[in-house]
């Protein structure tokens with residue numbers, strides 16, 4: 458048996474420390490040890506993307522990262538993007554464009570879309586579809602999800618231009 | 622879906638990683654992006670007492686292009702292969718192939734070294750590296766050596782790499798000329814039903830050089846010299862393509878699985894190779 462490890466993370470901007478076995482998956486550390494239940498568990502086999510979080514500026518499926526690998530990392534979850542009173546643009550656009558039904562896939566979708574727009578602030582529809590290909594939705598269909606992301610990109614770009 | 626327990630190591634250098642792996646023998650393995658290894662561990666198809674994480678080994682992250690030679694450190698991710706502009710200029714087939722691997726999240730984590738060392742016939746990089754005639758740098762307790770990609774793969778999950786060796790660097794020449802990576806898969810995130818990597822050089826309307834490699838159609842990647850020879854000297858016309866497909870077909874050995882029966886896979890292999898040749902020729 459292996460001993461627990463002292464793992465230090467920066468989660469949503471705040472330093473956090475946990476004791477966890479190295480084999481624990483990042484998603485379990487986030488949900489069970491840190492109480493961040495925004496990232497969900499779906500397939501647990503690296504396919505569905507509902508567990509997506511941002512780790513050191515990359516979108517990762519946190520069901521396929523060991524707690525030990527994440528030691529020292531900066532993590533952003535959906536909880537770090539917006540609050541119920543102050544929604545992130547992506548959250549607002551998913552709401553406005555009906556980009557969700559049950560909402561199960563939404564935290565992963567939005568966290569991934571957030572990184573996509575950081576890397577490609579003005580994507581085409583095709584680039585959005587390709588960039589979101591690691592996230593599955595079982596109810597909405599992708600039409601409105603893609604619309605919501607494009608609308609968020611447009612709003613962010615308009616805000617950026619206005620600021621210049 | 623919880624793997625068995627292991628002890629975790631994060632060495633700062635290749636030398637230190639080799640030392641840990643050789644001390645622990647069979648019970649230790651390196652982990653790169655973990656996107657082949659962790660799924661296997663979660664299914665308990667891999668049991669390891671020690672995991673040696675290479676993420677802090679800076680020397681494995683270098684990517685350089687100089688004098689027409691490309692050198693890629695084993696820990697360079699698929700995402701980095703895609704976004705590296707210099708690489709896209711020097712060897713555009715690498716970006717084209719990497720974009721067809723898995724999905725964005727997997728590509729941020731998955732490394733070229735892990736993809737090549739893994740030995741899964743479904744991995745795309747091994748066939749591509751055979752097509753490019755790459756050489757793999759290996760370092761172990763006895764020192765370092767180089768192996769040609771075309772000599773590296775022995776059987777599914779069996780390679781020329783010894784257990785205590787680490788794949789450090791991949792080296793190949795920048796490729797001028799036509800190229801295409803074609804892959805048939807059931808959906809994004811799926812391994813190939815069949816994939817083909819093709820490089821073609823043209824001179825005076827004829828094929829002067831060619832290289833052809835196929836993926837997931839045997840327990841190892843299939844670099845088909847005969848398929849390339851069938852194209853060389855021709856105007857890459859229908860007869861030449863037929864001959865290349867026939868030569869390739871004689872060298873693959875697809876097995877029936879969830880991606881289809883053998884006949885279907887042979888059919889797909891032929892179609893994919895034809896498309897790859899046509900596209901590479903159009904760009905040559």
Ligand SMILES: Cc1cc2nc3c(=O)[nH]c(=O)nc-3n(C[C@H](O)[C@H](O)[C@H](O)COP(=O)(O)OP(=O)(O)OC[C@H]3O[C@@H](n4cnc5c(N)ncnc54)[C@H](O)[C@@H]3O)c2cc1C
Pocket residue numbers: 502503504650651652653654655656657658659660675695696721722723724727730731732733734735736737738739743744745746786787788789810811812813
């Ligand atoms: C949903 C999904 C879809 C995928 N689809 C594809 C696909 O279409 N095509 C494709 O090619 N791949 C695919 N993959 C696999 C993915 O590309 C992996 O990331 C890659 O095969 C392994 O790279 P890694 O860095 O994650 O290696 P790891 O998983 O960390 O390691 C894999 C193996 O290689 C060994 N290893 C790693 N690095 C080294 C090294 N430097 N020296 C010696 N040994 C080493 C490890 O010990 C381990 O045995 C998919 C994976 C997932 C989860």
Ligand code: FES
Pocket residue numbers: 497498499500501502503504505506507508509518519520521
């Ligand atoms: S739960 Fe991680 S990809 Fe599905």
Ligand code: FES
Pocket residue numbers: 556557558559560561562563593594595596597
């Ligand atoms: S909204 Fe239900 S799975 Fe996407």
